[in-house]
Amino acid sequence: MSNINNRQLLRIFTPLQVLGRKTMLALVIAESMLAIACWQLSGGGLIPTPAKVLHALSEIVQSPSFIDNLFSSVMLTVKGMVISIIIALIISYMSIVPFFNPIARFVIKCRYLTLTGLIFLFTLLTKDGHDLKMSLLIFGIVPFFVTSLLSVIGNIDNQEFELCTTLRMSNWKALWEVIIVGRLDQVFEVMRQNFAIAWLMITSVEGLSMSEGGLGVMLIRANKYVQLDMVFGTLVVIFLLGIFFDFILGKFREWLFPYTKLQIRN
Numbered sequence: 001m002s003n004i005n006n007r008q009l010l011r012i013f014t015p016l017q018v019l020g021r022k023t024m025l026a027l028v029i030a031e032s033m034l035a036i037a038c039w040q041l042s043g044g045g046l047i048p049t050p051a052k053v054l055h056a057l058s059e060i061v062q063s064p065s066f067i068d069n070l071f072s073s074v075m076l077t078v079k080g081m082v083i084s085i086i087i088a089l090i091i092s093y094m095s096i097v098p099f100f101n102p103i104a105r106f107v108i109k110c111r112y113l114t115l116t117g118l119i120f121l122f123t124l125l126t127k128d129g130h131d132l133k134m135s136l137l138i139f140g141i142v143p144f145f146v147t148s149l150l151s152v153i154g155n156i157d158n159q160e161f162e163l164c165t166t167l168r169m170s171n172w173k174a175l176w177e178v179i180i181v182g183r184l185d186q187v188f189e190v191m192r193q194n195f196a197i198a199w200l201m202i203t204s205v206e207g208l209s210m211s212e213g214g215l216g217v218m219l220i221r222a223n224k225y226v227q228l229d230m231v232f233g234t235l236v237v238i239f240l241l242g243i244f245f246d247f248i249l250g251k252f253r254e255w256l257f258p259y260t261k262l263q264i265r266n
Contacts (some may be wrong), residue, residue, distance in 0.1 A: 088145030129209025
């Protein structure tokens with residue numbers, strides 16, 4: 001028994017080892033408890049302890065405006081993500097047409113542009129605060145989506161296109177079969193990985209127009225009055241929301257494409 005436990009403990013610290021689901025869950029719980037204990041012991045002063053953050057989280061959830069703010073942020077994020085992925089997919093698929101390839105390459109470089117310097121321009125181009133937030137959210141997300149999608153397209157083996165040529169498919173048919181249909185599961189994975197960017201940006205763009213509320217507005221107001229326990233509590237809400245959507249998208253991908261659950265390495 002002791003040898004078995006020692007062997008399992010050794011596997012945790014050995015590279016390239018694949019742990020079972022129960023072992024991995026136990027490891028996550030143990031490391032999370034250790035992190036919270038360290039935070040509790042090192043907290044105090046300006047930095048709120050986990051107990052204070054938990055109390056603030058309870059106040060946030062019970063506040064009358066919480067549901068409205070939560071709904072506003074979720075709707076803005078989901079709407080921005082849907083529009084962004086549609087735009088990114090069109091740009092990425094059309095990038096294999098030589099005429100549109102420079103446009104896709106330019107969009108990739110736009111991820112180095114900071115939104116702070118473009119707020120004035122987007123303010124002139126949009127008619128109200130909601131459009132301003134949406135346009136900035138899309139502008140911030142699309143370049144990262146296109147970068148990931150072009151990487152997926154670039155990693156396609158040429159033999160797949162050669163097979164389409166052998167089968168006498170047209171180039172547009174090859175685009176449909178190999179890139180659009182053949183890589184649809186990877187599009188979902190790209191979407192899941194880049195969803196985090198939306199939650200990173202949501203607090204910034206919501207601060208530009210506070211009339212519609214949102215978790216970002218709650219965060220900015222708490223930060224303004226140095227209510228750090230409320231700031232941490234709001235961050236916990238956003239963190240949990242991000243994990244929830246990541247889980248949902250992962251399960252949705254497994255449901256649509258069951259073969260993605262196959263383990264390559266044992």
